[in-house]
Amino acid sequence: MTRGAPEPRPSEARLRLLATATRIFYAEGIHSVGVDRIIAEAKVTRATFYRHFPSKDDLILAYLREIHGMERGRVEAALAADPSPAGALLAIAGSIAESIQSSGFRGCAFLNAAAEYPDPNHPVHQEVIGHRQWFLDTLTALMAQVHEETAGPAARHFVMLRDGAMAAGCLFDPALVSETFLRGVEGLLDINSERQSAQSHR
Missing domain, CATH: 1.10.10.60 (Homeodomain-like)
Incomplete structure (x- = not known):
């Protein structure tokens, strides 16, 4: 070949x-x-x-794809570091918490772009939606290995925790925000692990 x-x-x-x-x-x-x-x-x-x-829009799309590549790389590194689904999810959360505490943090680049381009038909807005769908799909696949029946809601809950932390990290103590976010993800995984254990003992 x-x-x-x-x-x-x-x-x-x-x-x-x-x-x-x-x-x-x-x-x-x-x-x-x-x-x-x-x-x-x-x-x-x-x-x-x-x-x-x-055009400038072409540059903006390239910028968002560059950020997507960086975030995808961090997720793939988390998956490689801990192949267990719960461990990978915690590693992803840890990477997000680390970014919130990084110098020059200004929130989520994709949420920021969506705020500037609210038209759902604009290519920039669609690029944002594509990135977020990839992230949600990745989390859903991992959550399904923790507890299949609640994978969808649990993944959406993770995304909402992440979005809230990204916004709060610009306004409040980043260390405190990161800690709160991590505890929230741990609690979410504990709930789903308990459900999985309960089902296995039926």
């Missing part, structure tokens, strides 16, 4: 543009940052920008 040629590495200019946009969009918001500033801080020409990103 022959392997296809590897995908070409993105150009240095594109990587620099995306890194600049990722930093500024997350720190300051999307609508407030213009293309001219991205071009200036990335030290590229306007022609170079538009060669890689035909």
Whole structure:
């Protein structure tokens, strides 16, 4: 079986543009940052920008996909670190708690983007929904291994705990918020583990 040629590495200019946009969009918001500033801080020409990103929306979508890749990587690392479903869920929660306490934390990049692009038909909003569906599906699959009958509600509960912690982490003591979030996830898993144990003894 022959392997296809590897995908070409993105150009240095594109990587620099995306890194600049990722930093500024997350720190300051999307609508407030213009293309001219991205071009200036990335030290590229306007022609170079538009060669890689035909519009600002294309850059925004690339930014969100970059963040999705980072978050997916953290989830995959958590799964690799502890293959047990409950352990993986706790590891995912731990990664979220760690991000809340990180320097420069400004909440969830996807929730922030959804607030700026509320139109459900806009490509940016749809990108947000796609990311959140992936996260919910991942949690649901893990929760099903803890207690299959409550997997859907338990996964949605986890997402709501996470969303609340992401918002509270910008307003209150991040360490306290993280601790509260982790205790909430532990309690959620305890409830579902008890249900699984009760069913197995019937």
